[in-house]
Amino acid sequence: MIVGTGPSRAGRRPETTFSARTLAFIRMQPPLHPVLTCRFCGQVHRAIPLAGGEVARCVRCAAHIASASRWGGKHAPASFALAGIAFAVPAALLPFITVEKFGNMRTGDFLAGVFALDQHGMPLLAVWVLICGGLTPLLLLTGLALGWRNPASLRWMGGAFGDWAMPDVYVLAVFVALTRLGSIVDVELNAGFWSYTAMSFALLLAWRTHRLQSNASA
Amino acid sequence: MNPAPPSPVSIHRPAAFALAAAVMLVPANVLPIVDTRLAGDARSDTIWSGVVELHESGLWPLALVVFLASFAIPVFKLVGLGCLLVAVKRRASAIRRPRALTRLYAVLDEIGRWSMLDVFLVAFLAGVVRFGEPAMVVPRVGIAAFAAAVVFTILATRAFDPRLLWRDQQPAAARPFDA
Numbered sequence: 001m002i003v004g005t006g007p008s009r010a011g012r013r014p015e016t017t018f019s020a021r022t023l024a025f026i027r028m029q030p031p032l033h034p035v036l037t038c039r040f041c042g043q044v045h046r047a048i049p050l051a052g053g054e055v056a057r058c059v060r061c062a063a064h065i066a067s068a069s070r071w072g073g074k075h076a077p078a079s080f081a082l083a084g085i086a087f088a089v090p091a092a093l094l095p096f097i098t099v100e101k102f103g104n105m106r107t108g109d110f111l112a113g114v115f116a117l118d119q120h121g122m123p124l125l126a127v128w129v130l131i132c133g134g135l136t137p138l139l140l141l142t143g144l145a146l147g148w149r150n151p152a153s154l155r156w157m158g159g160a161f162g163d164w165a166m167p168d169v170y171v172l173a174v175f176v177a178l179t180r181l182g183s184i185v186d187v188e189l190n191a192g193f194w195s196y197t198a199m200s201f202a203l204l205l206a207w208r209t210h211r212l213q214s215n216a217s218a
Numbered sequence: 219m220n221p222a223p224p225s226p227v228s229i230h231r232p233a234a235f236a237l238a239a240a241v242m243l244v245p246a247n248v249l250p251i252v253d254t255r256l257a258g259d260a261r262s263d264t265i266w267s268g269v270v271e272l273h274e275s276g277l278w279p280l281a282l283v284v285f286l287a288s289f290a291i292p293v294f295k296l297v298g299l300g301c302l303l304v305a306v307k308r309r310a311s312a313i314r315r316p317r318a319l320t321r322l323y324a325v326l327d328e329i330g331r332w333s334m335l336d337v338f339l340v341a342f343l344a345g346v347v348r349f350g351e352p353a354m355v356v357p358r359v360g361i362a363a364f365a366a367a368v369v370f371t372i373l374a375t376r377a378f379d380p381r382l383l384w385r386d387q388q389p390a391a392a393r394p395f396d397a
């Protein structure tokens with residue numbers, strides 16, 4: 001549980017003078033220990049490896065800054081991300097639900113909702129739903145599947161796009177829609193929805209395991 | 219200690235986004251968000267009448283979920299952001315309870331996305347219920363205004379730099395923290 005080590009000394013300058021060559025040598029040396037900066041208050045910490053299940057909190061503002069996964073090795077984020085991409089294919093192609101009313105059958109899926117918004121004169125909102133529910137999750141999954149070698153660019157991607165990936169909110173919306181429709185028409189859940197839900201969970205797990213690892217070693 | 223020291227103007231951007239969100243919430247709540255036609259019975263719903271209708275048809279857990287996502291979270295986010303901005307703006311010296319405010323910021327940052335629930339709900343229903351005359355769900359302009367308000371609240375939280383809350387605080391001493 002203990003992580004606080006207070007202000008890091010990684011940035012401290014040497015007080016003695018050195019020849020240019022020695023300076024270059026010093027600059028090339030990696031810092032004595034990896035550094036972790038709290039994103040809430042800017043406090044710099046010395047990063048130490050955490051044991052599974054441990055949580056690291058900022059010594060200054062008490063924000064959660066890192067924790068260690070109980071399971072999942074080095075390749076866990078990429079594996080989850082690949083699974084998520086695999087689930088994204090049926091999620092995009094198969095129907096989410098089948099509705100029956102007056103002897104008529106209709107299926108609905110993610111893209112049908114996007115097209116409906118566009119048809120009713122809201123192309124911007126259609127694009128927005130497509131981005132939050134489909135494109136950003138896919139982008140993050142692809143990044144996590146490919147980018148495990150480069151934690152810095154992954155962290156940038158998470159900061160830039162993480163807020164806009166909302167597949168979990170979409171899953172909740174479908175459940176609400178289902179219950180609401182269930183009182184009016186006959187509704188049946190289909191494979192596309194379960195694939196979408198699995199994709200959403202895979203993204204959550206991939207992102208979580210990635211964050212744990214990159215924080216613990218950043 | 220801070221990699222990029224926040225400047226005094228850095229609260230203008232989050233304040234502008236929060237204001238834009240508050241402005242967009244007005245049409246979002248006044249204008250209808252969705253039209254429903256079912257077997258000759260047509261109705262037009264605002265966010266609030268949608269919640270009431272769910273409650274009246276006995277689906278009160280759903281009504282609660284939609285109420286939280288569409289009312290409670292946007293309002294809580296705007297009030298919370300207001301508190302943070304006021305705290306940063308009128309600080310005489312160091313802010314009094316930086317830990318509590320940082321926690322508030324972390325919560326605001328986490329919950330904002332769930333407000334998109336109603337937008338996704340309308341989009342999904344409009345994609346499914348397209349039986350023409352007998353049954354039809356049509357999105358209305360209120361939902362676009364609501365989506366814009368949600369986007370502005372998220373942009374406001376992103377633009378706010380929580381390190382402002384810690385500007386004049388001493389860095390933590392080297393001590394282990396356990397909680």
Ligand SMILES: [Zn+2]
Nearest residue numbers: 038041058061
């Ligand atoms: Zn902190």
